[in-house]
Amino acid sequence: MKVSLILGINGQDGSLLAKELLESGGSVWGGFRRGSETGSSLQTWRLDELGIRDDVKLLPFDLNDYISIQKIIDESKPSQIINLAGNSYVADSFYHPHSTLETNFIGTLNLLESIKSTKKDIEVFLANSSEIFDSKNNKPKNEKSVLNPLNPYGLSQLSSLHLSRIYRNTYGMRIYTGIFFNHESQYRSRSFVARKISYNLARLKLFGGDPLRIGNLDSKRDWGNAEDFVKGIKLVLEKSEPDEFVFSTGKLIKLREILKIAAIYSGFEPKFEGNDFEEKCFDMKSGKILAIVDAAYFRKVDTPGMIGDSSYLKKKSGWKGSRDGKETIKKMVKKDIERMKLK
Numbered sequence: 001m002k003v004s005l006i007l008g009i010n011g012q013d014g015s016l017l018a019k020e021l022l023e024s025g026g027s028v029w030g031g032f033r034r035g036s037e038t039g040s041s042l043q044t045w046r047l048d049e050l051g052i053r054d055d056v057k058l059l060p061f062d063l064n065d066y067i068s069i070q071k072i073i074d075e076s077k078p079s080q081i082i083n084l085a086g087n088s089y090v091a092d093s094f095y096h097p098h099s100t101l102e103t104n105f106i107g108t109l110n111l112l113e114s115i116k117s118t119k120k121d122i123e124v125f126l127a128n129s130s131e132i133f134d135s136k137n138n139k140p141k142n143e144k145s146v147l148n149p150l151n152p153y154g155l156s157q158l159s160s161l162h163l164s165r166i167y168r169n170t171y172g173m174r175i176y177t178g179i180f181f182n183h184e185s186q187y188r189s190r191s192f193v194a195r196k197i198s199y200n201l202a203r204l205k206l207f208g209g210d211p212l213r214i215g216n217l218d219s220k221r222d223w224g225n226a227e228d229f230v231k232g233i234k235l236v237l238e239k240s241e242p243d244e245f246v247f248s249t250g251k252l253i254k255l256r257e258i259l260k261i262a263a264i265y266s267g268f269e270p271k272f273e274g275n276d277f278e279e280k281c282f283d284m285k286s287g288k289i290l291a292i293v294d295a296a297y298f299r300k301v302d303t304p305g306m307i308g309d310s311s312y313l314k315k316k317s318g319w320k321g322s323r324d325g326k327e328t329i330k331k332m333v334k335k336d337i338e339r340m341k342l343k
Helices: 012-023 045-050 066-076 097-118 152-171 193-206 226-239 255-265 311-317 325-342
Strands: 003-007 027-033 057-061 080-083 123-129 175-180 212-214 244-247 270-273 280-283 289-293
Touching (some): 012 045, 097 123, 097 152, 123 152, 193 255, 255 270
Parallel strands (some): 080 123, 123 175, 175 244
Antiparallel strands (some): 280 289
16 A cells, blocks of 8 residues: 655645545555644644545654654655645745745755655655746746746745755655646635635625725736646656656636636626726625725735646646636635535
């Protein structure tokens, strides 16, 4: 039986991947970040909702602590490690550049060194980000595209990418890297904008209250589906040789369109009025304001919209691609409404 160790199992991707691997008959261990407990309760709401909390073995760890990573590898004895942990907040990386670089770069170094000293033939999948790419041109980004990040988060991921190349080429380690464009699901944290939209539209539909405050509605992203992405991770590890792979939809969607679809699916008739920081979205049936553009939610440097090219991934693994953000946001709104009705 294949034993998988998922670092960051409490997150969106980690929980969904755990379910995917368990359904294939594998054994799954999960590393959760020390300090993610609340009192005596471990934050496992995603695993609970997916019905797999009792099917995974959970262990605490810290990417910045080499010894803790060594211990979790020694205890789980995995045949493959999938690292989905780390700092993933682009905007916060401007305020906390040191911790972002330390967690994402030194954390990767600690993991690779632990594997190298333990057992070099462990397969390892490292999650990376499209924020590493040069956004100056509008060509689709693939594994050969120019790299030039615009924020500390992207820099931390670029450093990790180069480190993985060194360890793959120098030590012959079986390292796979997934370069992820944005991907969402009903298991996304509410601190990410797509889930922030689905949660607040569901709240406004059921209970009313203050409008959602949001940033640049003209911001564009290649938004995919997290459930489809984790299927791609599984296929890469099963069918491909160690390499780098872009995960994307190849389509750009404006944040405005995500908000509009979420509002319609919630039962509103959205209309946008005003410009720039004066723009609002309101419901034409009731006149209620649904969302207000707020300068406080604009990024210091917003990466221009980029689309990915996943042709290489599809060729090497047989991945069928991902649903885009328009379909995904509907599922997110539906789930948030269901959750609120149960409270």
